[in-house]
Amino acid sequence: MSTDPDRWRALWRAASCALVVLGSLSSSTVPTGLYPVYVDSIGLGEAAQSAVFAMYIAGIVPVLLLSMRGRLPVSTGTLAGAAGASIAGAVVMLSAGSPETLFAGRALQGVGVALASIAGVGAVISLGRRLTLPAVAVIGGLMPSIGAAIGPVLGDYLGRSAWSPPMRPSGACRSS
Template structure:
């Protein structure tokens, strides 16, 4: 009996260790968010340059999703996760030594994106596979919570360290190196969960959406695009808005506001399971539309309370729509096509993180940050409303 209890405890630690490694890796991708104003003050980076630096991360994510997506089935989960953590550590070291050199900073962001892209697919599956039997029903939520929770905790950690400790552009990354090495130890201690073929065949992930899935995929992808575009907005532009429009320069506060949308997303993913199945995606779209209203008003009226309220509501809607959309797509896709359809969905939502914020940077240089951010909020609301309209039109046919 004691040996059985010991085994259960060991399995639980391995499962939680994998979730921790997942969270730490994603944390490193958003940790620089509250540091962007410091980079601007220290090195004179423009808003457009900050958005390009941020978008370089999404390029790394998309490349990793497309190139390495199927590799963990051939090479095993552990080698891919170790490679992802190695990318995260090298990214931190590049940022640590960058000293304002743009090429090094961009290289660090691409590597950070590669680490996130590897973990997004592989770690999600690995966490579910490592779950103890009595935790299997909650394993999917733990995987998504580790993902979004890490994205939310990153700005909070970066904000705390930069507010209260010296040398924020160096120390912040060294702290994350320590966390990543601890995550590496967790993955190293975990067992392999898939049998590896004798002769691995590495291929690039095929992106496709079968015609019979498009009716489900299109509204889910539009809603996912809108939700992740808001997340990208808070990860890249929110620090500048808080300083230049709302008048707040406290790094911890900036990090907390930027991270709030991701924490709210976890709440949305948690409660979506309690909603009626057919209403989950529509309610996610409605909540997202409602959320962008106080975001736009907060920017217009220069109200931090409204801006934060909008982040929480929009984040909740993003979480509901994201998990509901993923579930609907997986249910509608043939088993043989499921990986390709899911990968296509992830590529779309990560494009949403990068391209819109580059557009914001370009527009802000021409018409001002405040006006641009309000226009962006309205566009996101319209996208979510379009997804809702498509769902309503599709309902009678379904």
């Protein structure tokens, strides 16, 4: 492989974009394993659970509509927004003490996933083509699936574990 500094910079950018996509999708699917904890600690009913899931879509759709109109560039700023919204959504979800905070957290996660999908996957595939490395584009395409698979496993672990994350949902103390 070439030692051209521009090529290495492009590879680094592709890897960074892929990690944002992986992290965004992972963090957005972690709550799946935590819903039993939310049910126990907040008293979240079936209708409220469905509403929380719907808030995710409410976060995704406006971003995708803006993207279709060409108003969201594939840029570092968009990726930073994706990472920020995903992190903020995860923090809100992990510290949720009411259905309203769950709604807000899920909407933020939806925004993060939409931004990551648009900017992250697009940038990785574009950089892979420019570098003439098809594997980079394949990795960019796999990151959403890998991230979506990691999240529920991590969430289930957090929900069942005796280990308590720093921001466990309010009132969700476990007794042995």
